[in-house]
Amino acid sequence: MTAPTASPSAASDTARVSIMEHVRRSDWHSYVIYIAFVVVFAFFSVLLHDSGFLGGNNLLNIFRQTATISIMAVAMTFVIASAEIDLSVGSVAGLASVVTAMTIDSAGLVPGVLAGLALGLTVGILNGGLVTLLNIPSFLVTLGMLGIASGVAMWITASAPQPILDDTFNTVFGSGKIGNLPVLLVWTVVFVAVGAVVLNKTGFGRRVLATGGNRIAAEFTGINTRRIKFTVLVMSSVVASVAGMLYAGRLHSGRFQWGAGDELSVIAAVILGGTSLFGGSGAVIGTLFGSLLMGLINNGLILAGLDVSQQQVVRGAIIILAVALARRR
Amino acid sequence: MxxxxxxxxxxxxKSFNGVPVLHGVDFDLRRGEVHALLGENGAGKSTLMKILQGVYAPDGGEVRVDGRHVRLGSTHDARAAGIGMVFQEFSLVPTLSVARxxxxxxxxxxxxxxxxDGEVVRRTRAVFAQMGVDVDPRATVGSLSTAYWxxxxxxxxxxxxxxxxIMDEPTASLARHEAExxxxxxxxxxxxxxxxxxxxxRMEEVYRVADRVTVLRDGRRVVTAPLADVTPAQLIEHIIGRRMENAFxxxxxxxxxxxxxxLELRELSAGPRVRGVSLTLHRGEVLGLAGLMGSGRTELARALFGIDRARAGQVLVDGRPVDLTSPRAAMAAGIALIPEDRREQGLVLDHSVRDNLLLPLLPGLSRGPLLNDRRGSETxxxxxxxxxxxxxxxxxxxxLLSGGNQQKVVIAKWLATDPxxxxxxxxxVGVDVGTKSEIxxxxxxxxxxxxxxxxxxxxxxxxxxxxDRIVVLRAGAVDRELDRRxxxxxxxxQMAIQGV
Structure with missing residues (x-):
């Protein structure tokens, strides 16, 4: 270091240098999702200027359409950060939607909601128990559970939609608004906020990351890694059952198809958001933007007039590109 | 000749980054000879052998195999020249059969x-016949014991x-009869x-199998001699050399x-190797555990930290019996373990120094449900x-830290729990001399x-x-207990450890 001459301009120079230095040294890869989000948003804003892309209603629509994916992805962030996976979330959401719908029909609102949550809890305990007590890889347990849950949903409804006539439910869990904000946006914000705080600011969050980062070292540090893995799998299923109720509320019915195939979008959102597929790192806010980015792309491609086959190709290419950029080293 | x-x-x-590791070493091996290579950790044994295996290229000197000059540019070259290595960490695919x-x-x-595949099995059988051992070529390697590996x-x-x-510590993980x-x-x-x-x-082993011995020390050959001409005491002296007084x-x-x-252990048996260990440890005391590889030292540490369950015997902390069923139970009893392999067992390598340090302290750092970030950073x-x-x-x-600094992180994280x-x-292990003396x-x-x-x-x-005291373990039990004085x-x- 040279002599410390303190002139104002020199001070602001150093400040500028240190900010640049900071940007350069900080791992820019972890911000790829935000950069991608801004770039895609700007691209569609210009391209679809006349198609109403920037309209307030359209933007709120994107939030509403991605809400169920977003909240499932928040819980999935914990699962993947602990180096596990949950493939059953989509079909658990579907099953929860029909269980809730049928129970509301026969017993009323509160029992219906409780039944949906109990279903999620039960599936989560089964998933977590099989993974941690019998040491079966979560990939296989939840793949099996994916089939079981959607099979049960079809079976108990004879594949028929279950209409929900309870207005309170439909308002709270999907179609309602608070002021100008759709209730689904509120649900998303609440789940993301709680998830971000729990992962970054609690001892539990640190233990999840340590378990996924190096399970042996975590175990040698006195962390009960089985309990951690059990807990995140239960969380994932319970949150998936809430997502199922949001489907039911938005569409005024329970149906086994709700959520079908969502597991792939959910996992893609988590990975796009910067969580390592191998565990040990996780970013809940990144996950939200991963989910929104995919919603943005879907919405923009539809407005641009691409047909379904073209949408799928473009979406796939963008996901691969973003993940390739976000990969570290 | x-x-x-x-x-x-x-x-x-051979030098690494300008630090010489081998200073002009001579070594020769006769046909049909078993030649023991001895020396402390860091004496240059493994570097010399890696040159022979073609892993490292020598900076100077010559290597001849069967009288012909060879350039061993890769392990492939070495194998082609007829040099085989029996790896300490076996280079086998556990899911495939022996023959494959x-x-x-x-x-x-x-x-x-x-x-x-028929030919694969036939030829494998022929090799085992030549070795005079009975191994089923069709057995899956993973299902066999270490000796068969x-x-x-x-x-x-x-x-x-x-x-x-080249056999590197081949008996380290073998039982006595398997070693025979x-x-x-x-x-x-x-x-x-x-x-x-x-x-x-292991000195006794060297005398059992080898014809000649070469001792390396600090990258130089100290002696090469027929084993019949040197006593174990002389060999140990060659290995250690005359040491300068230092910080150690x-x-x-x-x-x-x-x-x-x-801490008191009464006839503790645990895991695969600890068989009836009794010892006591007082406040303010440092107890050294010595023994050969496989003598049960690490396994005893694992048992004390609740990783391996006790099969028999008792552990008392402050005179009260404790049940060390998990690392959590050990921590609750006031026991902490700095594990052998810091990268595998001690650290989450991709996480920050701070997160690693705070990992065992999380309960104490919470304010309500949330972590107190400022206190964490101060700690x-x-x-x-x-x-x-x-x-x-x-x-x-x-x-990104050096080995020595990583080890300090592991030590620090446990000191903070005040065990x-x-x-x-x-x-x-694997830390530089300066850090060693700090530790x-x-x-x-x-x-x-x-x-x-x-x-x-x-x-x-x-x-x-x-x-202050040193306990020598042998075959999972206390062989002798020595006052440092x-x-x-x-x-x-060294003699005590060798059981001479």
Missing amino acids: SEQLAVEMEAVH NVFLAREPRGRFGLVD QLTEIAKALAQNARVL ALFALVDRLKAAGISVIYISH AWRERTVDRSGTPV ARSLIDRLRIRVANAGRPVR EVLVMDEPT ITTIRDLADQGKAIIVISSELPELLAVS DIPDEEHL
Whole structure:
């Protein structure tokens, strides 16, 4: 270091240098999702200027359409950060939607909601128990559970939609608004906020990351890694059952198809958001933007007039590109 | 003269980053000879052998195999020259059969260029017949015991027409009778004209199998002689050399052993190797655990930290029996473990120094449900200062630190939990000399503050520097217990460990 001459301009120079230095040294890869989000948003804003892309209603629509994916992805962030996976979330959401719908029909609102949550809890305990007590890889347990849950949903409804006539439910869990904000946006914000705080600011969050980062070292540090893995799998299923109720509320019915195939979008959102597929790192806010980015792309491609086959190709290419950029080293 | 030499290495030099590791080493191996290679960790044994295997290129000197000059640019070249290695960490694929492993990537082809599995099995059987051992070529390697893995490894080398076998601590993970079978096999290989370079720390074994011995020290050859001409005591002296007095000098401490011991083991048996260990440890005492590889030192540490369950016996902390069923139970009893392998067991490498340091402290750092970030940072800062961990910023991934600084992070994270008993398994492996002496100082300071410490180390100078008492383990039980005052020098301890 040279002599410390303190002139104002020199001070602001150093400040500028240190900010640049900071940007350069900080791992820019972890911000790829935000950069991608801004770039895609700007691209569609210009391209679809006349198609109403920037309209307030359209933007709120994107939030509403991605809400169920977003909240499932928040819980999935914990699962993947602990180096596990949950493939059953989509079909658990579907099953929860029909269980809730049928129970509301026969017993009323509160029992219906409780039944949906109990279903999620039960599936989560089964998933977590099989993974941690019998040491079966979560990939296989939840793949099996994916089939079981959607099979049960079809079976108990004879594949028929279950209409929900309870207005309170439909308002709270999907179609309602608070002021100008759709209730689904509120649900998303609440789940993301709680998830971000729990992962970054609690001892539990640190233990999840340590378990996924190096399970042996975590175990040698006195962390009960089985309990951690059990807990995140239960969380994932319970949150998936809430997502199922949001489907039911938005569409005024329970149906086994709700959520079908969502597991792939959910996992893609988590990975796009910067969580390592191998565990040990996780970013809940990144996950939200991963989910929104995919919603943005879907919405923009539809407005641009691409047909379904073209949408799928473009979406796939963008996901691969973003993940390739976000990969570290 | 060179007619009967299988390998000649002449004036071999090798430096890493300008630090010389081998200063012109000569080594020769006769046909049908078992030649023991001895030396402390860091003496240059493995570098010399890696040059012979083609892993490293020498900076100077010459290597001749069967009298012909060879350039060993890769392990492939070395294998082609007839040099085979029996790896300490076996290079086998556990899910494949023995025969497929033996001929991996060199499978005999049958019609249409397809692998002829029948021929693979036949040839493997022939190799085992030549070795005079009975192994089922169709068995899956993963289902066999370690001894069979080793036989498969040897067969693999022989199937590649190896004329020279390098065996690195081949008995480390073998039971006694398995080791005997291995020695018999080495004798048969020798009779068949195969030469063996035998690396071992066990003196009795060397005398059992080897014809000649070479000792390396500080990258130089100290002696090469027929084993019949040297005594174990002379060999140990060659290995250790005359040491200069240094920071590793022992400092006598007084330990008050009148009260209740802070830790007492009564006939503890646990895991695969600990068989009836009894010992006591007092406040302010440093107990050294010595023993050969496989003597049960690490396993005892694992049992004390609740990783391996006790099968029999009792552990008392402050006179009260405790049940060490998990690391959590051990931590609750006031026991902490600095594990042997810091990268695998001690650290989450991709996480920051700060997160690693705070991991065992999480319950104490919470304010309500949330972590107190400022307190966490202050704690991390003070730990970094206390152990003088050299890192620019606590947010850096621990992966980027040097080995010595990583080890300090592991030690610091446990110091912060304020344990009563600290078990340190090989705390100075792979750290530089400066950090070593800092760690030794830390151990002494902790003992002066009243902590009870168990140190496991294969590096005897360190063990002698810090210990108040030394317990020698052999085959999972206490072989002898020595007061540090009764050990005049390293040679003495080495003899005790060897059971001479």
